[in-house]
Amino acid sequence: MKDAISDLSPLAAVYLERREDMRRFFLARLNGRGDVEDLVQELYLKVQAVTEEPIENPQAYLYRLASNLMLDRLRQARRAGARDTEWRRTNHATVGVLDVADTPDAESAVIARQRLEKLSKALEALSPLTQRVFRLHKFEGLTHAETAERLGISRSAVEKHVSLALSHLVTRVGR
Template sequence: MQPDLSLVFTAHGSELRRYLHRRVRDRHVASDLVQDTFVNLLERPDSRINDIRAYVYTVARNLLLNHLKQEARRRTDPMPPEAFGDIAADQPSPEEAVDARQQLERVYAMVQELPRRTQEIFVLNRIDGLTHAQVAQRLGLSESTVQKHLAMAIAHMTRRMRAR
């Protein structure tokens, strides 16, 4: 049989609110936790509770711990504006951008040295991400032919990169 919640609230509500307020240092949060505690009690269908006060405090303590964990996850530490200058930008530096562009141009030039069909297979597989089977189907070739062209392209590019 469920205890009469109005009697339990009258007997333990204020004491529970003080207990929670000492821990969270916020009257509103403490009141919310008390309310959540009694909602929890209300939602328990016909549970047998031997010591209602101990049960109320156990529920409240669990809700408090959950609240404190959530607060810890949400907490952010204030930082002075100067500190944001030390955070790395998502963009590459101008030097890195030029270097990446030059590398891309070298790879593009190496691909242009390949026979037209090998270029097409290389781009579909390595750039567009198609599987060997998908490339073969798209171009009307066997998978073996696609693999041979890719092997030739990779060997060519490896030789050219080593030569630099």
């Protein structure tokens, strides 16, 4: 092993001696996130690509390379996250607290629209309070307790209204 290390550049030799330290360096700074082994391997590739010789302080240079590599990864992840968030914002819809992922095909959209019309008509047959309770709970995503608080009624009353509305809709619209 000693002969193999002596054939390497001083920076590569320092890398091999400090590989575990580099792993711990990445682990400590990334708090367990990210793929530490990939960073360690990518650092080795960067070390091999360095042509500046001689380097005055190979150990400090190695840590600087590691820091820059890690910062590049974090920036890349931040940019990807921003790009994904923007894409999700423009291509997704939310209904209540649910994220609707994809746009359905035209046939599915027509069927869903017709089903929603049937559901809306069936809801109109219920009392205004039952309609309001059902809409708050099912469409706006409020819990029973939140719905009760908003409407100034008991939680058990909310449960009864939701149950009444669901059984009515199953009878009128089906599953």
